[in-house]
Amino acid sequence: MDGSDLKELFGRNLKAQRVEKGYTQAGLAEEIGVSVEYISKLERGLASPSFEIISHLCSSLESSPSKFFHSTLSES
Known part of the structure; x- marks a missing residue:
């Protein structure tokens, strides 16, 4: 995986x-x-989040960092 x-x-x-x-x-x-544009770019794989952004996403979505990188989530 690259x-x-x-x-x-x-x-x-x-x-x-x-x-x-x-x-x-x-x-x-x-x-x-x-910005909304930044969220859109993240979701389309066009931007890379910082650790700080990942931390904010985890807090808001009540998630853990590993859930963003776990391949079975993307298959469902």
Whole structure:
């Protein structure tokens, strides 16, 4: 798995968790203090999050960092 595959996996899992928790991209962006465009880029695998952003996402989505990188989440 290369870096772009990992970004795509992260993005699919982020979107799945966001939808599961009932957030829109705009709602999640506001919650963690980033732009809607940034959330969209993360979900499409076009941007890489910092550790700080991952931490904010985990808090808002009541998740753990590993759930963003676990391959079975993206398959469901």
